[in-house]
Amino acid sequence: MTAFVVKGWCPDAWRPMMAGDGLLVRVRPPLGRLTRAQLLGLAEATTRHGNGQIDATTRANLQIRGVREDSWRALIDALLDLGLIDRDQTREARANILVAPDWRAGDDTHRIAEELRARLSELPDLPGKVGFAIDAGVTPTLQDAPADFRIERAASGQLILRPDGRERGTPLSPGTEIDHLIALARWFVGSGGAASGRMARHDAPLPDWAAGITSPAPSVYRLQPGLHPLGVALGLPFGRVSATALSRFLETETAVEAVRLTPWHIAICETAAKLRVQPDPADFITDPSSPLLRTDACVGAPACPQATVETRSLAHRLAPQVTGRLHVSGCAKGCARAAPADVTLTGRDGRYDLAFDARVGAPPSRAGLDAAQILAQFGAA
Ligand code: SF4
Structure with a gap:
């Protein structure tokens, strides 16, 4: 197989990155769209070859984590059969294309x-x-x-x-x-x-x-969970959905023909009919006021070798107490969010640095906190 990609590189399917929980394989669906058959196939391949979790990225790509080295080739073959990656490795590497959803x-x-x-x-x-x-x-x-x-x-x-x-x-x-x-x-x-x-x-x-002379039109677009001209939009907590939950959803909602990915951890289900049942709130966000839609948290420890702190459980508990945007990052790299957030927690040496209206790694207001101290500060203890 090709050499694994070292950190600082942008991995793709042909050049996976070794993370703390195994290989990370990134999938860039053409035009950000997966058909029902592709989604079901992806869920099966993720269960078989990865850790059973599918992550959506801020570039509207998907990531499969926890792939064993001896499973990588079989996963690639499955993705090729599904038409989700290009046989040409150079083309796959260049297909870094975000499409208006x-x-x-x-x-x-x-x-x-x-x-x-x-x-x-x-x-x-x-x-x-x-x-x-x-x-x-x-x-x-x-x-x-x-x-x-x-x-x-x-x-x-x-x-x-x-x-x-x-x-x-x-x-x-x-x-x-x-x-x-x-x-x-x-x-x-x-x-x-x-x-x-x-x-x-x-x-x-x-x-x-x-040398540009023309400004772009102002953007008024804001995608939220709920009805959408193409069907229904559903939020994904921290951009993640389990393969099991995805398969269960598609088997229940047989009218969903395809899903489009977006950079905002919201997926648009193409369906001409209303959803038959309310999706499980543990798996999908249907409430546009959910605080998780205002929360970013990378995978953190132990999955990422750069992380020294846990991220998502803390973010989950903290989110309802935070007004505005919350970002919990396992380290100062800030993979989950590049822009500032109203409340930012950056992992460092097993503890968290707390900053307000800041990017990760910014000078903290309080440094070296543990999770209990943070929860207490925000009244979430
Ligand atoms: S920001 Fe999170 S996912 Fe990115 S390198 Fe740091 S700990 Fe890992």
Whole structure:
């Protein structure tokens, strides 16, 4: 098998990363959509080869954890059979494409994302974390999601290409969107962008043709659990669902034809009919006011070797007591959330540092707390 990926790299299915609980295999479903058959197959493969848990990421990918080294190849074969990964390892590595989840067949988002997928071989080799957002609906929906190159809508209705970290983008003529995106990716590499790793950190002057003059339209999009034009949206606590719960849900809700992933730990079930039964609240969030929708927590200890603290049980108990956004991170890397949160707990040497209105690792208001002290501070003891 290929060499395992060391930390700092962005793993994919062909290049899994060794974590504390076994290999981590990332799956990037085409257009962020899985059919019923793919979901059931994925659940079975996760149970058979992984730890039985499926994690959705902030890039609308899925992760299977706890994969044994001697199971990896069988898992890959299952994912290939399901059409969830590409046989071409280079194409799979480059398919870091976030797609506006409300796309419809034949619309601009669908057309442009499909063209990008068809032309992945024209992209240069990019740093592992560099990704694309195809966000060509009526107004932008992905502005809070991580991407280095965005195709999105301007207030005028025209599509623009906007590099991350720049406020304005370049207007695009219909049919030229991917030509320009590939050209900008090549400029990024040619101008030394690989050294900075991400577009937002790359401060080289843009080429004249890409010096943006047009602002994206303001985004008013906010996805919540509940009815959705495509069916029903369901929240996933901390982005996780067990393979057992997923299979049980699909076997009950036979009208669900497919599921779309989003960067917000909310999945959109495509269904023409109402759900027959209320999903189990232990598995899915159906209440838009649930505090777990305002809570981020990485997998923490013991699953992640970087973590020295447990994260999700604490986050679960703390969430109802926190006003605003809560982020509990196993270490200062902050995988679960890059942006600041109202309350941030960062694991360090087996204890937690507490900060307010801060990113992980920010100077704490109180340092070296244990879980009991934190729960007491927030009245959750
Ligand atoms: S933030 Fe969490 S998941 Fe990421 S490396 Fe640190 S402990 Fe691991």
